[in-house]
Amino acid sequence: MRIDVVSLFPDFVRQSAAIGVVGRAQQRELLQVETWNPRDFATDNYRTVDGRPFGGGPGMVMLIEPLRAALAAIREAASEPVHVIYLSPQGARLTQKRVEALAKMPRIALICGRYEGVDERLLEHEVDEELSIGDYVLSGGELGAAVVIDAVGRLQEGALNDAQSAQQDSFSDGLLDCPHYTRPVHHDAWGGVPEVLLSGDHAAIRRWRRKQSLGRTWLRRPDLLTQRALDDESRALLDEFRRDFER
Numbered sequence: 617m618r619i620d621v622v623s624l625f626p627d628f629v630r631q632s633a634a635i636g637v638v639g640r641a642q643q644r645e646l647l648q649v650e651t652w653n654p655r656d657f658a659t660d661n662y663r664t665v666d667g668r669p670f671g672g673g674p675g676m677v678m679l680i681e682p683l684r685a686a687l688a689a690i691r692e693a694a695s696e697p698v699h700v701i702y703l704s705p706q707g708a709r710l711t712q713k714r715v716e717a718l719a720k721m722p723r724i725a726l727i728c729g730r731y732e733g734v735d736e737r738l739l740e741h742e743v744d745e746e747l748s749i750g751d752y753v754l755s756g757g758e759l760g761a762a763v764v765i766d767a768v769g770r771l772q773e774g775a776l777n778d779a780q781s782a783q784q785d786s787f788s789d790g791l792l793d794c795p796h797y798t799r800p801v802h803h804d805a806w807g808g809v810p811e812v813l814l815s816g817d818h819a820a821i822r823r824w825r826r827k828q829s830l831g832r833t834w835l836r837r838p839d840l841l842t843q844r845a846l847d848d849e850s851r852a853l854l855d856e857f858r859r860d861f862e863r
């Protein structure tokens with residue numbers, strides 16, 4: 617999969633995509649991240665990328681032309697269609713479900729805005745999808761782009777090792793993760809570890825972990841439970857968790 621990022625801060629995007637799982641996915645050529653700086657597509661001597669807002673008001677707006685020219689260059693370098701995404705608080709909230717769909721696309725382009733916004737005509741004519749990583753205001757779209765690159769990059773076939781895949785699965789089935797423990801078995805100030813995890817009874821351990829994931833989701837994110845049907849076993853485990861909790 618190839619991801620082209622249009623950003624005034626290409627180094628940030630490149631460096632964040634060069635580490636960890638995503639960095640390794642690039643080394644293995646499972647993923648390719650390229651950056652394009654709109655300033656390189658500005659047509660005037662001052663390499664201008666922003667303009668004053670019509671209607672007045674503070675701040676500046678990103679010009680159409682440098683962004684449009686950067687996208688044209690991206691499309692020229694592409695043998696297949698490019699799905700263009702704009703990151704902003706005005707977009708649809710990014711979910712794991714949407715990440716899984718994006719991860720199957722051959723090419724996506726991420727446009728990172730700065731200043732007060734991007735000329736609406738660019739968004740109307742060039743952007744296929746507007747996405748938000750959360751309901752808060754950042755200084756630009758680059759952090760959103762880094763989130764999309766990470767979430768989509770780790771889903772590329774071969775990017776994750778077994779442990780990471782297991783962790784991914786626990787989140788991806790729409791539930792919160794269970795608690796994790798490691799040595800020491802007994803900590804002076806903070807006590808021990810749930811006995812079942814020391815038992816070696818793998819069926820019981822699996823059951824305990826599933827019960828914890830269901831229970832934590834019920835306690836912390838009940839909205840996630842309404843979005844999915846629970847099979848009989850999960851329903852029984854959650855009821856057991858709730859009985860224990862309310863005891």
Ligand SMILES: Nc1nonc1C(=O)NCc1ccc(Cl)cc1
Pocket residue numbers: 678703704705728729730731732733734747748749750751752753754755756757760
């Ligand atoms: N929340 C979010 N989810 O994705 N992006 C954001 C965000 O706050 N971007 C800031 C931003 C976006 C566009 C422009 Cl022109 C300026 C600043």
